[in-house]
Amino acid sequence: MELKSENGSTEKSSEIPPPTNPMVTPILTDLYQLTMAYAYWKAGKHNERAVFDLFYRKSPFHGEFTVFAGLEECIRFIANFKFTEEHIAFVREALPGTCEEGFLDYLRQLDCSEVEVYAIPEGSIVFPRVPLLRVEGPVGVAQLLETTLVNLVNFASLVATNAARHRIVAGNSKLLLEFGLRRAQGPDGGISASKYCYMGGFDATSNVAAGKLFGIPLKGTHSHAFVSSFMSPDEIVEKSLKSADGSTSCEDFVNLVQTWLNKIQRTKFLTGGFGDTNLSELAAFTSYALAFPDNFLALVDTYDVLRSGIPNFCAVALALRDLGYKAMGIRLDSGDLAYLSCEARKFFQVIEKEFGVPDFGKMSITASNDLNEETLDHLNKQGHQVDAFGIGTYLVTCYAQAALGCVFKLVEINNQPRMKLSEDVSKVSIPCKKQCYRLYGKEGYPLVDLMIGEIEPAPKVGERILCRHPFNESKRAYVVPQRVEELLKCYWRAKMREDMLPLKDIRDRCIRQLEKMRPDHMRRLNPTPYKVSVSAKLYDFIHFLWLNEAPVGELQ
């Protein structure tokens, strides 16, 4: 996935692989992009040079930050942007009325060789209104990119942000597993979620296709169906198990497990007390251990966690230990996870003490079952003994806020700055081709993002800079940056362009940047807004243009 640009040579698009999902083509777009392309072409405007900004207006989940994701897929789409004859034939059919053949010829030869894309590196922490991508090129083709680019960034950034927020609540010491494929919004809702949750700080996924496509570590055990598919240990035919070092073999592992279960049942120090455990569960655990003696992790809540699942698990784990194997742990998928995890921990500790089994008390406990930021927070407050969280539905569908509102706005055409007005000031776009900077303070934290016009000089370290809110005239502040970071880097077409990094490196960038933010911007409840500003010059220009474009009413 690492793509190096060769210094000085013109690159071919074939260097960059196509989008991960083969359904991402130039016709994965809104019809109006094609009608507009036709109208631009009819008006002879299609080659006018335009600049579009892709940005969002409000961070999701009542938060004050977003993790920018989806850039690599955008660049793959742009690099391979080409209508096939099949697409062209469909466009001819789809356009209302009859369209001229010349337009179809225009589409036929269209690619992104005249397009330039500057972007904030993927995995960066970003803020409202600052362009994530700046797309410059002939208006005909640049406009045609809108829907697809917005689609590729919107969900990617949303779910990466969601993952990062879960990581912040869970803390760095916990393992976070994404288990959402079945509940995701369609097949690549699942695949994208797995990719971008990993980017946002998760450790692994259950999604095999995502593991294959992106090299994300895979995790998983078994389900309730596996447990209830067994009736009793009698049905296990192949009962022998070799020891871990291969030196010996246990001829009747089923019996060994039963022996341990009897010992556990006689242990008076075990809290609660339990009668007979469920035999179909015992059979399922035994059978699973015979298949994966090295990686035995059992789902313990099919019948009853404390009275059946945990004793059954311990019996199998202790039998495995006799043969030199180390069981991995349990998964809880229902009930009071705080309470059950604490009880399970105590149980393991009693086993450790009673039977002199070092480290048995540290057995890993995974919890799943409709977890989200809030339930993680509650678990933390209640106290729990969970080592790993498996998170599905709420994570991958971004249940708390299912969409991010990225938009793609024309900010300049033919060197003329343009802006979209609106009755709602938050929807007014910031005109002009812009440069964007992040200014850092003395303590190393980012202080403010600053947008300036293309030809304004870059802000300098140690210089006193007036940063203005783009629309609110009373909000402004002087900043003396200790470090200045240019945010927009070239990702498409220039000879010197940024490398596409492996997913793992993008994930590392994300984790590093999250750690670098001032904590009050990142907290879950009532975070402090991060400041996004424009230069004094850009501020003045915005307001000049605004007055110019808005019609003046006549009161009667």
Place this chain on the structure above:
Amino acid sequence: MELKSENGSTEKSSEIPPPTNPMVTPILTDLYQLTMAYAYWKAGKHNERAVFDLFYRKSPFHGEFTVFAGLEECIRFIANFKFTEEHIAFVREALPGTCEEGFLDYLRQLDCSEVEVYAIPEGSIVFPRVPLLRVEGPVGVAQLLETTLVNLVNFASLVATNAARHRIVAGNSKLLLEFGLRRAQGPDGGISASKYCYMGGFDATSNVAAGKLFGIPLKGTHSHAFVSSFMSPDEIVEKSLKSADGSTSCEDFVNLVQTWLNKIQRTKFLTGGFGDTNLSELAAFTSYALAFPDNFLALVDTYDVLRSGIPNFCAVALALRDLGYKAMGIRLDSGDLAYLSCEARKFFQVIEKEFGVPDFGKMSITASNDLNEETLDHLNKQGHQVDAFGIGTYLVTCYAQAALGCVFKLVEINNQPRMKLSEDVSKVSIPCKKQCYRLYGKEGYPLVDLMIGEIEPAPKVGERILCRHPFNESKRAYVVPQRVEELLKCYWRAKMREDMLPLKDIRDRCIRQLEKMRPDHMRRLNPTPYKVSVSAKLYDFIHFLWLNEAPVGELQ
């Protein structure tokens, strides 16, 4: 897309095309399906005959119904289920520990020729706990289908239901357009949303790829960027326009538009009054009309709807009319849609009267901008003049509830009924291979869905039948059905299997079924729950099995 089964002949899977999204393969699954398959295989259990039910537990959006969707994609997946060598190689890598080569050989030859799928027809109205699919086959392969089937049904049914709910609020006379691609959860979040919103009762989509894949009607106009890409009518070079019948030609359409604008500006009956309209907008509208004289629909809120957008639109529409063209209408994308649509309607009616233009007052008004069920409801209550709604974000991401909780539960293996217990009674599954019926009352409405054991006799018309709540012993009722509908039909593998219908027919079924429901089940607020029941015999069996499986505690 219509697939007929040939009577009497064994069908080849190649008759059925692969899933729409090529990413849907046997490895689009959770890792634990593969570890379980390995454990089943190791235990020699993989060919035991199992029955799984796919169902959901609670209808979404605080409603009491769901539109079942996704079946065709499930059948395509099943019919083409086959591991490639590339998949096998990855499975070898992905399984924890080392797996035996024999297992990989087993996967190599695996397909769904031994699997049977019964399902409720796609586009049907369905209710909690009733199996949407019943999958029967060797446990090894049936288990491997779980994640993918659930993924394919969950979002499809959720978004089809969301669309149906929007249709109910909007009423049948309004045009409903799905505009959500850019905000959807990834590329095929968008494509699935377009397909299943159409199924749920929408009329068209903006998504070109969905139009091509599924034959859904396409709609779209232009965006704000198109409007702001123009500076003034002076830049329009090609100004001539042929009349609709080709008999004459207007050499300066730009001037004709200007003449009409002047006339409109002098019309004293137009409410409000306005000064100069925005010239870049006028240029954009004129240019768009030159490209699409037959299909002129303008987005009128880039600068100011009443002072600029509507007068500009009317000038262009009247100029087009001089040449025999009929403009289609306007789109409003911001502001107070109820108020603006009423003002626009008045404006059109004044034009009709002042200039003697028949039907100008009926000009179509499309509204968009973050619409959802609730805003549609509010618009209805306020009174509005909107003819068509363009709905995006809230519709396609199912913002009000981003996931449906479909599950896939083992209900029988080796002819032994199985059930999953849970501390939460709503999560307990109903055991046994079941038949499912919908019983209709005198007034033609469905009264209750009834699940019975496989060998119980089917309910008969006119017979008094005791229907019991599966878990609540006090909830039961006698029903004398006037009509009995068998819900589960064979969709895979039997010689006589149901045809897969074209999308349009499935949509018709959905619309018909929605109309057939008793209205109080369908209302938006506090709908009456529809009853889902089991036979007395199945009830008794469930509770016998429950007591049998649950461990008995010992209080100390």
